[in-house]
Amino acid sequence: MTDAPVVVARSERASEIVATARRILEDEGREALTMRRLADEVGMRAPSLYKHFPAKRHVEAALVEDAFVEMGEVLHRAVRRPGRRGPVAAVLGRYRDLALTNPHLYRLATGPGLARDLLAPGLEEWAGEPFFLATGEPYLAQAMWAFAHGMAILEIEGRFPAGSDLERTWRSGAEAFSRS
Amino acid sequence: MTDAPVVVARSERASEIVATARRILEDEGREALTMRRLADEVGMRAPSLYKHFPAKRHVEAALVEDAFVEMGEVLHRAVRRPGRRGPVAAVLGRYRDLALTNPHLYRLATGPGLARDLLAPGLEEWAGEPFFLATGEPYLAQAMWAFAHGMAILEIEGRFPAGSDLERTWRSGAEAFSRS
DNA sequence: CTTGACCGGCTAACGGTGTTAGCCTTAGAG
DNA sequence: CTCTAAGGCTAACACCGTTAGCCGGTCAAG
Numbered sequence: 248m249t250d251a252p253v254v255v256a257r258s259e260r261a262s263e264i265v266a267t268a269r270r271i272l273e274d275e276g277r278e279a280l281t282m283r284r285l286a287d288e289v290g291m292r293a294p295s296l297y298k299h300f301p302a303k304r305h306v307e308a309a310l311v312e313d314a315f316v317e318m319g320e321v322l323h324r325a326v327r328r329p330g331r332r333g334p335v336a337a338v339l340g341r342y343r344d345l346a347l348t349n350p351h352l353y354r355l356a357t358g359p360g361l362a363r364d365l366l367a368p369g370l371e372e373w374a375g376e377p378f379f380l381a382t383g384e385p386y387l388a389q390a391m392w393a394f395a396h397g398m399a400i401l402e403i404e405g406r407f408p409a410g411s412d413l414e415r416t417w418r419s420g421a422e423a424f425s426r427s
Numbered sequence: 428m429t430d431a432p433v434v435v436a437r438s439e440r441a442s443e444i445v446a447t448a449r450r451i452l453e454d455e456g457r458e459a460l461t462m463r464r465l466a467d468e469v470g471m472r473a474p475s476l477y478k479h480f481p482a483k484r485h486v487e488a489a490l491v492e493d494a495f496v497e498m499g500e501v502l503h504r505a506v507r508r509p510g511r512r513g514p515v516a517a518v519l520g521r522y523r524d525l526a527l528t529n530p531h532l533y534r535l536a537t538g539p540g541l542a543r544d545l546l547a548p549g550l551e552e553w554a555g556e557p558f559f560l561a562t563g564e565p566y567l568a569q570a571m572w573a574f575a576h577g578m579a580i581l582e583i584e585g586r587f588p589a590g591s592d593l594e595r596t597w598r599s600g601a602e603a604f605s606r607s
Numbered sequence: 608c609t610t611g612a613c614c615g616g617c618t619a620a621c622g623g624t625g626t627t628a629g630c631c632t633t634a635g636a637g
Numbered sequence: 638c639t640c641t642a643a644g645g646c647t648a649a650c651a652c653c654g655t656t657a658g659c660c661g662g663t664c665a666a667g
Contacts, residue, residue, distance in 0.1 A: 260644085277539075282625060291645070294626075298644050303625065359457075359534060359584065372588065389587065390574065390600035397577025398570070404539060407569065408552065420570035423603040440615085462654060471616070474655075478615050483654065 249376060251319055252369040254312050261299045264289055265309045269352070272310065276351045280307075308365035311356045315366070318345050318356075319374035326377040334381035336421045339395055343417060346399035354403060357396060382424065391424045429556065431499055432549040434492050441479045444469055445489045449532070452490060456531045460487075488545035491536045495546070498525050498536075499554035506557040514561035516601045519575055523597060526579035534583060537576060562604065571604045 257265065267288045272280050282303055286293040300306050321341050329337040346353040355361065363371070378395075379388040398417060401407055407416075437445065447468045452460050462483055466473040480486050501521050509517040526533040535541065543551070558575075559568040578597060581587055587596075 281623085283623090292647080294628095294647085295645055297626075354539060357586075359538060363586075371586070386592070386596045386599040387603070389591065389593075389596040390578070390603065393577030393581055393596070393600065394570065394574040395577070396581060397573030397575070400580070401573055401576060406537075406543075406551070411569065412566070413569075416566045416569040416573070419566040420573065423567070423570065461652085463652085472618080474618085474657095475616055477655075 249373055251316055252367045252373055254316060254367045254370070257309070258299070261309075264296065264299055264306065265313070268306050269310055269313070272351050272355065273349055277355055304362040305365060307355060308362055310352065311361060312366055312370060314349070314352050314356045315370050315374045318342075319370075319376070321345060322374065322377035323380075326380045329381075333425060335391065335425045336418075338377050338381045339391075339417060339421050342395045343399060343402075346403060350403040353399060357400065387424060391420075394420045394424065429553055431496055432547045432553055434496060434547045434550070437489070438479065441489075444476065444479055444486065445493070448486050449490055449493070452531050452535065453529055457535055484542040485545060487535060488542055490532065491541060492546055492550060494529070494532050494536045495550050495554045498522075499550075499556070501525060502554065502557035503560075506560045509561075513605055515571065515605045516598075518557050518561045519571075519597060519601050522575045523579060523582075526583060530583040533579060537580065567604060571600075574600045574604065 264285065268280060268285055271285060271288060282296055283293045285306070286296050289296075296306075300309075322338055325337040325341040326334050332340075375392055378392045379385060382388045382391055398413070398420065402413055407413060444465065448460060448465055451465060451468060462476055463473045465486070466476050469476075476486075480489075501524075502518055505517040505521040506514050512520075555572060558572045559565060562568045562571055578593075578600065582593055587593060
């Protein structure tokens, strides 16, 4: 397992801001995360936030960096100790858990409007590496990644018909990518 | 093939507004589509738009309705005349074309913040029906849909490493879902 | 022919957003 | 002791979706 790319350190106050932002995001979603609201929760006025982050995009990028680090750690662990269902099922299972546990964070990390150029270089690739390790083949790995992301986002957005047995759909996909 | 669900008719002026909105969206993306900008392009002031649509969400919903109708038509045609690569590959190929041809519209139609309750009932399901027709099995169909959406959105957002042979990745997924 | 209603435009304005300019206090280094 | 930088603050800007209220034209009913 490659090491996680280095994420730039944050000052104490900056960490506090990021932690608060994460709480707001996870509790109430992306639209609730405004600079004024965030400042309020931290105990300052909105313009003062700019003493710590040059723009809102940078706060969001910090949140997403944390998300990718956590995701990378979990997935790398899953592929290292896959259990008896095999590495593909293990990675997919963990991926789903992560997305559904923090749906707003997942959406932020994968959705549009994110300034990906602000992320630590190589971070996203490192977090996705377990897909390659699980399949051992780059094209199938990318396809499997797309499947996982598609399932996660469709499930989060509630776009599957009510009553769908998504557990089984995930299994169906896992089999399709295991056999290939 | 089931018939496409009925989409409510639009007045002449409303059609003009929707057409203009679509042009702005496709040319410059979702953020460029503001009520003031849209009104300007149509030749009126922003508040006058509300004589034709009760809110911006309704304009977006109209755009997305059109998108789903077009997508449904294309995909149903693909599954009816699949060609020699088989129905799965045919549907996936068309799906990709549609998404990449109008990426901003695709994002709007599948992204967050869309008021899905404003869409013609059954429209989205009808547009997705070809996935079921291609696989003949509901779980695999959902998995294949997730794969297609994941690929499309990751490709649009530019999240695959530069130089990826995505053609081959699509094929890899099509094979995985054809053999099952 | 007149009257009244509605349709569809307009201006002004409200509360919200991210963000900037500029001021001021405080802590710590030289 | 003085200077500087850090980190707060208020006021304000431009833009956003949206609402209130006015007004001219069209057209049907009396």
